[in-house]
Amino acid sequence: MTLIETVENPFKPKAARIVRHYDLIKDHRFFQIRHIDMAKAMSFSYNPGQFIMLSIPGVGECPFSISSTPSRPGILELGVRRVGKLTESLFQKRDNEVVYIRGPYGNGFKLDKMVDKDLIIVAGGLGVIPLRSILYYALDNRDQFKRVFFLYGARTPNEFLFKTEFFQLKNRKDIECLYTVDKSDAEWPHATGVVTKLFKNLPEIDPSETTAVVVGPPVMYKFVIDEFLKLKIPKNLIQLSLERRMKCGIGKCGHCAIEHLYTCMDGPVFTYWDTLHFRELI
Amino acid sequence: MRILKMQSKFLDVFLESLNKFGNLYGPTYKNKVLSYDRLANISDLVLTDEHPMIPIKKLFHPMKFTMLHFNEMGFTPDYSTIEKRVILGVHPCEIHSLLILDSVFMREPMDPYYAQLRQNSAIIGFSCLPTENSLCFSTDTDIVEEGFDLFFVNLGEYFLVWVGSSLGHDMIYEREEFFDKNVTHDDIQEYVEWRQKKNKMFKKSFEFDSMPDIMELSYESEIWEEFAKICLSCGQCSMVCPTCNCYSVTDVFDVTNEQIGRRDRNWDSCMYVDYSLVAGGHNFRASRGNRLKLWYGHKLKTFGKDYGRPGCVGCGRCVDSCPVDINVLTISEALTTKEVPEK
Numbered sequence: 001m002t003l004i005e006t007v008e009n010p011f012k013p014k015a016a017r018i019v020r021h022y023d024l025i026k027d028h029r030f031f032q033i034r035h036i037d038m039a040k041a042m043s044f045s046y047n048p049g050q051f052i053m054l055s056i057p058g059v060g061e062c063p064f065s066i067s068s069t070p071s072r073p074g075i076l077e078l079g080v081r082r083v084g085k086l087t088e089s090l091f092q093k094r095d096n097e098v099v100y101i102r103g104p105y106g107n108g109f110k111l112d113k114m115v116d117k118d119l120i121i122v123a124g125g126l127g128v129i130p131l132r133s134i135l136y137y138a139l140d141n142r143d144q145f146k147r148v149f150f151l152y153g154a155r156t157p158n159e160f161l162f163k164t165e166f167f168q169l170k171n172r173k174d175i176e177c178l179y180t181v182d183k184s185d186a187e188w189p190h191a192t193g194v195v196t197k198l199f200k201n202l203p204e205i206d207p208s209e210t211t212a213v214v215v216g217p218p219v220m221y222k223f224v225i226d227e228f229l230k231l232k233i234p235k236n237l238i239q240l241s242l243e244r245r246m247k248c249g250i251g252k253c254g255h256c257a258i259e260h261l262y263t264c265m266d267g268p269v270f271t272y273w274d275t276l277h278f279r280e281l282i
Numbered sequence: 283m284r285i286l287k288m289q290s291k292f293l294d295v296f297l298e299s300l301n302k303f304g305n306l307y308g309p310t311y312k313n314k315v316l317s318y319d320r321l322a323n324i325s326d327l328v329l330t331d332e333h334p335m336i337p338i339k340k341l342f343h344p345m346k347f348t349m350l351h352f353n354e355m356g357f358t359p360d361y362s363t364i365e366k367r368v369i370l371g372v373h374p375c376e377i378h379s380l381l382i383l384d385s386v387f388m389r390e391p392m393d394p395y396y397a398q399l400r401q402n403s404a405i406i407g408f409s410c411l412p413t414e415n416s417l418c419f420s421t422d423t424d425i426v427e428e429g430f431d432l433f434f435v436n437l438g439e440y441f442l443v444w445v446g447s448s449l450g451h452d453m454i455y456e457r458e459e460f461f462d463k464n465v466t467h468d469d470i471q472e473y474v475e476w477r478q479k480k481n482k483m484f485k486k487s488f489e490f491d492s493m494p495d496i497m498e499l500s501y502e503s504e505i506w507e508e509f510a511k512i513c514l515s516c517g518q519c520s521m522v523c524p525t526c527n528c529y530s531v532t533d534v535f536d537v538t539n540e541q542i543g544r545r546d547r548n549w550d551s552c553m554y555v556d557y558s559l560v561a562g563g564h565n566f567r568a569s570r571g572n573r574l575k576l577w578y579g580h581k582l583k584t585f586g587k588d589y590g591r592p593g594c595v596g597c598g599r600c601v602d603s604c605p606v607d608i609n610v611l612t613i614s615e616a617l618t619t620k621e622v623p624e625k
Contacts, residue, residue, distance in 0.1 A: 007398070009359045010391040011349055011545075057352040058535045058543050062561070084561040100357065218564065245560050247531045247550075250391050254528030254550070255557065257576060260584035279501045279575075 010250055013055045013100035014040060018093055019075065024161045027082040028126075029091060030067075032075050033099060046070050047108030048133035049241055049269045053249045054078070055100040059089045063246045063264075065130035066104065071140035076101070079129035079161065105249040106268045109134050109239055114211045118147040120202070120233075122224050124195050124216025128152055128161050130241055131215050139175065146209065148175045149202060153195030153216075157181050157188045178202075195220065199227045207232035215241045225272055238272035283427075284445040286454065287462040287469060288434075293441070296460050297370055298324040300453060303404055304366030307341060309334045318369070329371050329436075331410040333597055337524035338376040339383060341369060342399045346548040349395065349531070353542045360544070363395070367403040373410045375595040377430055378423040379524030380405070382585065382593055386527050395547075404449055407433035412483045415598030417610065420487045423595045424480070437472050486601075488614045493582040494592065500617045501575065509613065510571035512606045513553070519577065520551030522603045525585065525593035528552060552576050578613050 020032040035041035046066055055061040062084075068077035082091050093099065119138055123131045138145045150169070154160040160181060170177050178198040180191035191198060195216070212233050214224045221240060228238050244256035244263040256263035258278055288296065300306065306321040309328045316334045318341055321327055336345075350357040380400075387396035407430040418424040426433060431450035435442045443461065445451050454461055489496070500506075520526040530550040535543040550557065553574075558567035567573050585593035600609035615621070 007394045008391075009350075009394050011394075012357050012359055015356050055357075057357070057545075058533045058540070060533050061531065061545075081562070087561065243560060243564075244566060245558050247529065251389065252387060252393050252527070253530070254552065255530075257552070257580070259576070259579055 010102070011248070013053065013061070013102040015098050016076070016101045018095050018097050018099065020095060021093075024079060025159055028161060029080050029082070030162075031078045031080060031090075032068075033078065033101065034075050035101075036098070041074050044073070044076070044104070046104035047111065048137045049108035049130060049239075050104040050106045051130075051249070051268065052076065052078075052101045052103035053105065053246075054086075054090070055102075056086060056089045056093075057100065060086050061247075062086045063105070063249060065133075065241075067129045067132045069133050069136035069140055071137055077132075079126070079132070081126060103249065105264055107266065109213060109241075109269050110271075111137075113237060114213075115144045116146065117237075118149070118205055118210040119145050120149045120205075120210060120212040120228075121151065122195060122212065122214040122216070123150075123152040124214075124220040124224070125154060125159070126161070127215030127217070127220075127241075128154075131213065132162065134213060139172075142174055147205075150175060150177045151180075151195055151198045152178075153180045153182070153198070155182045157185055176202075194223070196223045196227050199231075202231075205231055205233075207234065211237040211239070213239045213241075218243075228272070235273040235276065236271045239269050240272065240275070241268045242270060243268070284451070285465055286443045286445065287465055288441045288443050288460050289462075290436075290438070290440055292457075292460040293434075294324050296457050297327065297406070299457055300368045300370070300404070300406070302456065303449070303453060304368045304402070306370060307367050308370035321370070327370055329408055331413050333373065333376075333413075333599060335599075335603075336522065337379060337597065337599065338369070338372060339379065339524055339527070341367070341403070342380065342396050343383065343387070343527060343529070343549075344547075346546060347395070348544045349547050350545040351543070352533075352545065357545070359394070361395070361398065364398045364402055367399075368406060369403055370406045370408075372405050372407045372430070373597075374407065374426045375418045375421075375423045375597045376524060377405060377407055377426045378595045379597070381429045382525045382591070382595070383527055404431045404453070405429065406431060407444075407446075409433075409435040411480055412485070413598070415486060415601040415611075416484060417486060417488060417490075417594075417596035417598050417601070419481060419484045419596070420490045421594050421596030422490070435473065435476070437469075437476055440469075442469065442473060486598075486611060488611050489618060490582070490592075490594065490596070490614075493614055493617075494584065496614070496617050497579060497583040503617065503620075505616045505620065506571040506575055509574055509608050509616070510569065513570050513574060513608055514606060515553045515555060515570060515573070516605065517551030517553045518603050518605070519600045519608070520553060521549065522599040523581070523593075524595055524597055524599070525581070526551070528557075574608070574613075578610070581610060582614065 015036045016033045019034050024030050051063045051065050053061050054064050064078045067079045138148050184192040212228045246256045246264050247253035249264050251262045251265040309316050310319050310326045318334050348360045387393040430446040433444040528550045529547050532546050559565045581594040582592050
């Protein structure tokens with residue numbers, strides 16, 4: 001009882017203010033939050049692909065992918081779907097209200113394997129939320145990457161997230177953006193069909209000089225990875241991020257176990273090669 | 283390691299004197315069930331070969347406790363469970379289980395609740411002889427070399443006492459008059475005979491060493507479906523397993539207030555259907571067979587990338603407890619022989 005007050009408690013979340021929010025699409029909201037402690041806000045460092053645990057006292061705590069890039073420090077961005085008790089409560093919050101966060105957790109994308117190579121980012125649905133972090137990281141550090149390709153597929157034009165931002169990116173010459181929806185409408189200016197159909201629009205790539213990342217709904221991984229393999233991208237240079245139930249974020253509660261690994265510590269980013277050794281997966 | 287000799291007649295007095303180092307805990311009968319608990323008197327301590335129904339993890343990873351309190355100002359940790367304790371009568375498999383739990387809870391970032399309970403508790407180990415379902419000879423956890431402050435081996439007239447830590451040394455020093463430094467050749471002989479006798483007493487065994495390979499090879503085996511058909515998903519195996527550490531976290535408001543409340547931790551089990559359920563309704567382990575594979579994977583194949591050994595310590599509690607006879611014995615036997623045992 002004496003030594004205790006000095007111990008750092010990794011479960012104690014810190015206060016953060018919602019500085020801005022807006023709806024992306026129906027039931028999907030974008031939040032910008034900032035640690036109330038300014039020094040903490042500025043020193044909070046993370047990698048693309050990591051996540052935080054967000055608490056609302058009395059409601060609970062859940063993991064959320066970080067959607068912002070560490071190359072723009074100070075503010076953390078989240079994309080949240082209204083889907084359960086905690087997110088319902090989060091959607092009631094207004095700007096300047098306080099939530100509690102701890103983290104960052106997880107390994108994040110293996111940037112050291114990605115620099116000086118072509119980068120193919122493939123997002124499906126909500127998977128674009130964590131990938132937006134690596135996308136902007138690559139653009140903010142454009143000289144560290146060779147060609148950058150961003151492929152994003154949503155179900156319908158109404159479910160396409162970050163539409164304004166991503167449509168603007170099409171104007172940039174230093175990134176090739178390919179967008180598709182499964183079911184289009186009259187106004188949709190881009191491709192129609194599943195995301196794997198976009199691969200035929202890629203120019204020729206050199207598989208020894210290319211890395212790929214993919215995040216999407218469980219059903220999508222197999223098909224996208226098949227396309228990467230057709231391009232002969234090495235299995236250990238294909239990265240994917242997995243979702244699991246989590247209660248702690250730091251390898252204690254057991255919920256996110258995949259065989260002997262913890263998604264929260266050993267993941268959530270795994271290479272395709274890693275996942276070949278798992279018996280249960282996506 | 284230092285080994286001393288103590289005549290059995292001194293045992294109670296010595297153990298009682300340890301309350302100087304903390305509150306005494308140990309196996310005791312509570313509603314006729316053997317259970318680790320605070321000892322009001324040393325006479326309440328029950329030193330027996332039987333295991334308490336709930337393993338020692340409950341003293342370090344309590345079944346339910348408050349981690350944090352919250353109010354309008356934020357969260358504050360609750361460390362009220364932490365006290366100086368001396369835990370008596372701890373069997374070797376239990377000590378092994380704590381070493382395994384250490385590798386989960388004490389790895390960075392440390393769990394401050396478990397770590398502080400550990401750091402403030404002395405472990406006074408006691409030898410035991412195999413009971414009906416003991417499997418510790420198979421899992422190589424029947425003896426301990428570390429993880430205790432003192433360890434008593436009962437040789438009838440006297441105990442051989444292993445001194446495992448600096449704190450253990452201090453405890454001996456307090457009542458030096460009880461201990462004899464002179465361990466004779468006859469004593470050694472008696473110890474050797476005791477071990478030989480013990481080793482022959484095991485009624486059950488299984489192929490623990492080959493299980494990692496067999497588990498790997500049997501991942502797709504239809505045997506799992508046979509067990510899945512009878513499993514009740516009751517989670518008893520997790521409650522009684524000394525190395526099951528999974529927990530859930532729940533926020534609770536105070537009855538009278540919408541601002542103030544607490545964040546509780548309570549034991550969970552991967553046998554429960556919602557264990558791997560995420561928001562939106564996707565369940566990564568909806569099938570009972572997959573949940574059984576995860577549980578037995580951790581016990582018999584690998585438990586944690588960095589932890590080395592599988593989690594089973596051979597205490598036999600799953601054999602005692604499972605109402606439909608799914609346990610490390612029946613699983614390993616079925617995977618090895620392809621026969622699901624008849625009840």
